[in-house]
Amino acid sequence: MTFLIQQLLLYAVPLMIVALAGVFAERSGIINLALEGIMIFGAFVGVLFVRAMAETEVFSAAKSAGNYLTLQGLEVLAMLLSAAMGALFSLLLSFASINLRADQTIGGTALNLMAPALVLFLVRILANQNTLFSVDAASWFMIKKTTLGYDRKADLGFLGNTFVDKSYIATYICIVLFIVLSVILYKTRFGLRLRSCGENPQAADSLGINVYRMRYAGTTISGALAGMGGFVYALTTANCTANGDVAGFGFLALAVMIFGNWKPLNIALASLLFGLFKCIAATYTSIDINGDGHFWLVDIGVSPHLYRMLPYLITLLVLAFTSKKSRAPKAEGIPYDKGSR
Amino acid sequence: MKGFFQKEGTVKLLSSLLSILTGLVVGGILVLIVGIFSKNISLSGAWEGVRLIFAGILSTGRDAAGALTWGFNPANVGNMLFRATPLIMTGLSVAVAFKTGLFNIGAPGQYLMGTLGSLMVALSIPAGTLPRGLIWLLAFLCGCLAGALWGAIPGLVKALLNINEVLACIMTNWIAANLVTWAFDVSNLKNVVENTKTGYIYKSSYGLVNGQYVADQGVSTAKLGLDRLFPGSQVNAGILIAVLAAVAVYILMNKTTLGYELKACGANRHAARYAGIRDKRNIVLSMAIAGVLSAAGASLYYLSGNTEFFWTTYQSLPGEGFNGIPVALLAMNNPIGVVFAGIFMAMLNIVGLQLTKLTAYNEFITDVIIAVIVYLSAFSLVIRMLLTRRRHREAPPAQAQAKPPEGAENAKGGDET
Numbered sequence: 001m002t003f004l005i006q007q008l009l010l011y012a013v014p015l016m017i018v019a020l021a022g023v024f025a026e027r028s029g030i031i032n033l034a035l036e037g038i039m040i041f042g043a044f045v046g047v048l049f050v051r052a053m054a055e056t057e058v059f060s061a062a063k064s065a066g067n068y069l070t071l072q073g074l075e076v077l078a079m080l081l082s083a084a085m086g087a088l089f090s091l092l093l094s095f096a097s098i099n100l101r102a103d104q105t106i107g108g109t110a111l112n113l114m115a116p117a118l119v120l121f122l123v124r125i126l127a128n129q130n131t132l133f134s135v136d137a138a139s140w141f142m143i144k145k146t147t148l149g150y151d152r153k154a155d156l157g158f159l160g161n162t163f164v165d166k167s168y169i170a171t172y173i174c175i176v177l178f179i180v181l182s183v184i185l186y187k188t189r190f191g192l193r194l195r196s197c198g199e200n201p202q203a204a205d206s207l208g209i210n211v212y213r214m215r216y217a218g219t220t221i222s223g224a225l226a227g228m229g230g231f232v233y234a235l236t237t238a239n240c241t242a243n244g245d246v247a248g249f250g251f252l253a254l255a256v257m258i259f260g261n262w263k264p265l266n267i268a269l270a271s272l273l274f275g276l277f278k279c280i281a282a283t284y285t286s287i288d289i290n291g292d293g294h295f296w297l298v299d300i301g302v303s304p305h306l307y308r309m310l311p312y313l314i315t316l317l318v319l320a321f322t323s324k325k326s327r328a329p330k331a332e333g334i335p336y337d338k339g340s341r
Numbered sequence: 342m343k344g345f346f347q348k349e350g351t352v353k354l355l356s357s358l359l360s361i362l363t364g365l366v367v368g369g370i371l372v373l374i375v376g377i378f379s380k381n382i383s384l385s386g387a388w389e390g391v392r393l394i395f396a397g398i399l400s401t402g403r404d405a406a407g408a409l410t411w412g413f414n415p416a417n418v419g420n421m422l423f424r425a426t427p428l429i430m431t432g433l434s435v436a437v438a439f440k441t442g443l444f445n446i447g448a449p450g451q452y453l454m455g456t457l458g459s460l461m462v463a464l465s466i467p468a469g470t471l472p473r474g475l476i477w478l479l480a481f482l483c484g485c486l487a488g489a490l491w492g493a494i495p496g497l498v499k500a501l502l503n504i505n506e507v508l509a510c511i512m513t514n515w516i517a518a519n520l521v522t523w524a525f526d527v528s529n530l531k532n533v534v535e536n537t538k539t540g541y542i543y544k545s546s547y548g549l550v551n552g553q554y555v556a557d558q559g560v561s562t563a564k565l566g567l568d569r570l571f572p573g574s575q576v577n578a579g580i581l582i583a584v585l586a587a588v589a590v591y592i593l594m595n596k597t598t599l600g601y602e603l604k605a606c607g608a609n610r611h612a613a614r615y616a617g618i619r620d621k622r623n624i625v626l627s628m629a630i631a632g633v634l635s636a637a638g639a640s641l642y643y644l645s646g647n648t649e650f651f652w653t654t655y656q657s658l659p660g661e662g663f664n665g666i667p668v669a670l671l672a673m674n675n676p677i678g679v680v681f682a683g684i685f686m687a688m689l690n691i692v693g694l695q696l697t698k699l700t701a702y703n704e705f706i707t708d709v710i711i712a713v714i715v716y717l718s719a720f721s722l723v724i725r726m727l728l729t730r731r732r733h734r735e736a737p738p739a740q741a742q743a744k745p746p747e748g749a750e751n752a753k754g755g756d757e758t
Contacts, residue, residue, distance in 0.1 A: 109715060
C-alpha cells in the first residue's frame with residue numbers, strides 16, 4: 001500500500017501541476033496544446049542543469065559532506081530554471097496567438113513538434129546518444145530515512161514511511177504551488193481579471209483590463225508550470241533523464257483538465273485517478289496491495305499491453321461520459337481583436 | 342504579370358515558399374550557433390552543415406580529400422520519392438479533415454492501424470494460394486479498412502458526444518500504438534530468420550511456405566522501371582498511386598456533392614445543417630476518409646517489400662503520421678499542393694540522413710526546420726496580409742486610393758476572425 005501511494009503521488013503530482021498549467025492558459029482564453037512540448041523542453045533544461053552541476057562535482061562534494069540542504073537546493077534551482085525556460089518557450093505560442101492572432105491549435109502543434117526535435121538535436125550533439133542523463137541524480141535528490149538522520153531500518157509509522165521516506169521535495173513544492181495558484185486564480189483581483197479574459201474579453205476590455213497582457217500572463221504562467229512539471233516528471237518517474245519524450249503526459253494533463261472541468265479541486269481529484277492508471281501501467285509488477293506478498297495485478301494474468309493502454313482508453317471513455325456536462329471557458333481559442341468589440 | 346501576382350493562389354504559394362525559406366534559414370542559423378559553441382565541430386564543419394541543409398539532396402558524399410562533392414544522386418532522389426509516398430498520403434488525410442473543419446492529429450494512429458491491417462494480411466496468406474498481385478491488393482484494402490475504422494472513432498465521438506477531436510485523436514493514437522504492439526507481440530510474424538535484428542517483423546517480401554517464412558516469396562509493390570531510373574534506391578510505383586490519390590481527393594473535394602457538403606461543414610457546421618446537410622454523418626465520413634488515406638500511406642510504405650516494421654512501438658508514434666500536418670499546412674490543404682509539399686518534406690528527410698552520415702550533426706535538425714514551418718503556417722494569414730499590403734504599396738497611387746466596395750471589406754474582416 002505504501003509503495004502504491006508513493007508511486008501514485010509521483011505520477012499524479014506532475015499531472016496535476018501540468019493540468020493547472022492548462023487551466024491558466026485556457027482561463028485566459030488561449031488553448032495551450034503545447035503542454036507536451038513545453039514539458040519536454042523543461043525536462044531537458046532541468047536535466048541539463050543537473051548534469052552540468054554533476055560535472056562540476058558540486059554534487060559529489062555535497063553528497064560526501066552529507067550536505068543534503070545543498071542537494072535539495074540544487075533540485076529547487078533546477079525546477080526554477082526549467083520553469084523559467086518553459087515560460088520563455090511558451091512565449092512563442094503567446095506571440096503567435098495573441099499578437100499575430102494565429103490558429104492556436106496549429107501554433108501549439110508546432111511547439112509540440114519543435115520541442116522534441118530541438119531537444120533530440122541538442123542531446124545527440126551533447127551526449128552522442130538519444131538520452132541525456134546524469135548518473136544517480138535521482139537518488140541523490142531522493143529524501144531517505146538516512147537523509148533525516150534516522151537509521152536505515154527505523155520505522156517512521158505509516159505516514160512517515162509513506163510521505164517522508166523515499167520522497168522528493170519537488171512533489172511537495174508542486175502541491176503547495178498548486179494550492180497557492182488555485183487561490184490566486186479564484187480569490188485575487190488578478191485571478192478574476194484573468195478568468196474574465198477567457199469568458200468575455202470584450203467586456204473585460206471595456207472595463208479597462210488589458211486583455212493582451214492578461215493572456216500573456218496566463219500563457220506564461222502556464223509555460224512555467226508545464227516546464228517545471230516536465231522536469232519533475234523526468235526527475236521522479238524517468239530517473240532524471242531527457243530523451244525528447246514524456247509519453248503523452250502533456251496530453252493526458254489536457255484530458256485531466258477537461259475532465260476536471262477547468263476547476264482546480266476537480267483537477268486534483270482527476271489527476272489522482274489518471275495518475276493511478278498511469279502508475280499501474282508502469283509498476284503493476286511490483287504492486288502488492290494488501291501486503292501478503294502476492295502481486296495481484298500480475299496474478300490475474302492480464303497482458304501488460306492492456307495496462308499500458310488503460311490510461312488512454314479510460315481517458316477516452318471518461319471524456320465520452322462527462323463531455324455533456326463539461327463547460328469550457330467561453331472565449332478560449334478565439335483570438336482577441338480589439339476592432340471587433 | 343501583375344495579374345499573376347494578384348491571384349490568391351500565387352499569394353498562397355509565395356507565403357508557403359517564404360515559410361520554407363525561413364525554416365531553412367533558422368535551421369542553418371541553429372547549425373552555425375551549435376557549430377560555434379561546440380568543441381567537436383569546427384567552423385568549416387558548421388559551414389558544411391549549412392550547405393547540406395540547403396542542398397543536401399544533391400550531395401554525393403565526400404571525395405578522397407574529404408571535401409563534400411555535389412551532383413545528381415539517383416539513389417537520393419529515388420529514396421526521396423519513396424519516402425514522399427506515405428507523407429503525401431498522410432498529408433492528404435490531414436488536408437481532407439481540415440477542409441471539414443477537423444484537425445486530424447490522429448494520422449499516426451491511423452497509420453499504425455494501416456500497418457497492422459496490411460502486414461497481418463500480407464504475411465498470413467500462405468504464398469502460392471493466391472496470385473501475388475491479389476494478395477497485395479487484399480492487404481492494401483485491409484489496411485485501408487483498418488484505417489477507416491480507426492479514423493471513424495474520433496469522428497463518432499466528435500459528432501455524437503461533442504468531444505474535441507484533437508484530444509480524441511491523441512488518445513486513439515496511443516491506444517493504437519499499444520494495440521499494434523500487442524497484436525504483433527502475440528502473432529508469429531516476428532522476424533526470427535534474420536536473427537541479427539530483434540524487434541522487427543518480417544518484410545512483406547517474405548512469404549509463408551509450409552509454415553516457414555522464406556525470403557522473396559511474399560508480395561512487394563511493382564517497380565514499373567522506376568528502379569532503373571533511380572538505381573540504388575527503394576523507389577516503387579507507390580509514389581504514382583499517391584499522386585493518383587491526390588488527384589482523386591482533388592476531384593472528390595472540388596467536383597462532387599459529397600466534397601461540397603464536407604467543405605460546407607468545415608466552413609460553418611451550423612449553417613450547413615440549416616441548409617439540410619447532415620453534419621454529423623459528414624464529420625464521421627470525413628474522419629473515415631482521412632483514416633483511409635493515412636492507412637493507405639502506411640500500406641504503401643510497408644508493402645513495398647524492402648521496409649521493415651519495428652513492432653514495439655508503444656512508446657513512440659510514427660513520424661510519418663505527424664508530418665502529415667506540416668505537409669497539409671504547407672500545401673494550404675490543396676490536394677495537388679500536398680504532392681509537392683510531401684516531396685519537399687521527404688527531401689528534408691534525405692537531407693537529415695546526409696547530415697548524419699557526413700557531418701557531426703544529426704537528422705533531428707530537419708524536424709526543427711519542419712516545426713518552424715508549421716509555426717509559420719499558423720500565422721500564414723498574417724504573412725499573406727503582409728504580402729498583399731506590399732503589393733498595394735507598389736500599386737500606382739490612383740489605384741491605391743480607389744476604395745473597395747463596403748461589402749468586400751466586411752467579408753474580409755469576417756474571414757479573419
